[in-house]
Amino acid sequence: GQNIDQPTEMTATEGAIVQINCTYQTSGFNGLFWYQQHAGEAPTFLSYNVLDGLEEKGRFSSFLSRSKGYSYLLLKELQMKDSASYLCAVRDNAGNMLTFGGGTRLMVKP
Amino acid sequence: DTAVSQTPKYLVTQMGNDKSIKCEQNLGHDTMYWYKQDSKKFLKIMFSYNNKELIINETVPNRFSPKSPDKAHLNLHINSLELGDSAVYFCASSQATTGDRVDIQYFGAGTRLSVL
Numbered sequence: 097g098q099n100i101d102q103p104t105e106m107t108a109t110e111g112a113i114v115q116i117n118c119t120y121q122t123s124g125f126n127g128l129f130w131y132q133q134h135a136g137e138a139p140t141f142l143s144y145n146v147l148d149g150l151e152e153k154g155r156f157s158s159f160l161s162r163s164k165g166y167s168y169l170l171l172k173e174l175q176m177k178d179s180a181s182y183l184c185a186v187r188d189n190a191g192n193m194l195t196f197g198g199g200t201r202l203m204v205k206p
Numbered sequence: 207d208t209a210v211s212q213t214p215k216y217l218v219t220q221m222g223n224d225k226s227i228k229c230e231q232n233l234g235h236d237t238m239y240w241y242k243q244d245s246k247k248f249l250k251i252m253f254s255y256n257n258k259e260l261i262i263n264e265t266v267p268n269r270f271s272p273k274s275p276d277k278a279h280l281n282l283h284i285n286s287l288e289l290g291d292s293a294v295y296f297c298a299s300s301q302a303t304t305g306d307r308v309d310i311q312y313f314g315a316g317t318r319l320s321v322l
Contacts, residue, residue, distance in 0.1 A: 127308070136298060138210075139249065183249060192237055192300060192309055193261065196249040198317035 098122045100183050100197035107203045108174055116169045116180045116200045118184030126189040130158050132171045132201065137146070142182075172176075179204045209233050212297050212314040219287060220322055227282045227317045229297030238280035239311065240272060241296040243291070249296070255280050286320075292321045 099121040120128070124171040127146040131139035146165060147149055150182035157170040169182055181199040188195070210231045218224055231238065237256040243249045253272045254261040260272065263285040269285045284291060 130312075136316075138315050140313070141310045144310070145309045181247065185249075192239075192256075192302070192311075193251050193254055193263075194311065195251070199247050199249075 098186055098188065098195035100184055100186055100195060102182075102200045104198065105201045105203070107205060108171075110176060110204055110206050112174050113130055113170065113172050114174060114202065115184050116171070116184075116202065118167045118169070118197055120165050120167070120184070120186050120197075122186055122188065124189040124193075125186060127160065128158075128167050128188040129185040129187065129194065130156075130167075130194075131183040131185060132202055133183060135180070139183055143167050154189070166169040176204050176206070178202065207240070210297055210299055210312050210314040212317050213314065216318050216320075218320045218322065221287055221289060223284070224285045224289050225319075227243060227295055227297075227319075228271075229272060229280050229282070229314060231276070231278055231297075231312070233299055233301070235299040235301045235312075235314060237276060237300050237302060237309070238274070239279065239298040239300075240282050241298060243294045243296060243316070253280075253284075265310040287321045289321050292319055294318050312320075 116158045128172040130142040133139040143158040150159045155172045160167045180200045183199045185194040240252040252266045271283045274280045294316045296316045298311040300309040300311045
């Protein structure tokens with residue numbers, strides 16, 4: 097089975113940097129995804145890591161350490177529109193099934 | 207153009223009824239999924255359907271049944287609805303991983319089901 101933990105809520109200031117952590121314990125691992133979900137909307141893909149290290153995409157970066165079962169999503173130059181839930185999801189090595197964490201609700205304040 | 211579309215967006219019904227939610231994707235993907243997101247916002251996989259192969263999450267009651275008339279559609283039928291079925295149901299689709307391409311799942315806008 098999969099067990100994925102993320103903080104429930106975080107608050108940050110516009111223009112700042114925030115790091116959202118995700119730890120996982122899985123029976124199999126074949127990649128970790130980060131999704132953004134605004135209230136009442138569909139989750140949208142942000143980033144993917146399967147090898148250790150940092151993946152950078154504009155203001156968003158994601159890091160993975162497979163040996164530690166740990167990932168983080170880094171958001172730079174925060175904007176008000178970044179207020180959303182951020183979902184960490186692990187794919188097992190049996191197929192395309194994703195197991196999601198409970199999500200971290202990020203509130204960006206002026 | 208909407209990539210993954212679900213209907214209806216809202217569904218309010220009585221306990222014991224049978225209902226269906228439809229999902230269509232125009233991305234040419236070969237795998238489709240149904241997820242349930244409960245009031246605590248946990249998003250849980252219910253089914254994965256690929257080339258007529260159905261993978262079921264063992265925790266899903268057999269009152270829930272996916273039906274795929276073709277590769278672009280995966281509908282969800284729910285029999286004998288219960289109060290605990292109230293949630294947001296998301297459909298998603300992806301293309302199987304080949305080479306370096308990542309099989310990103312694209313989600314529909316969700317169907318908010320309320321069972322009274």
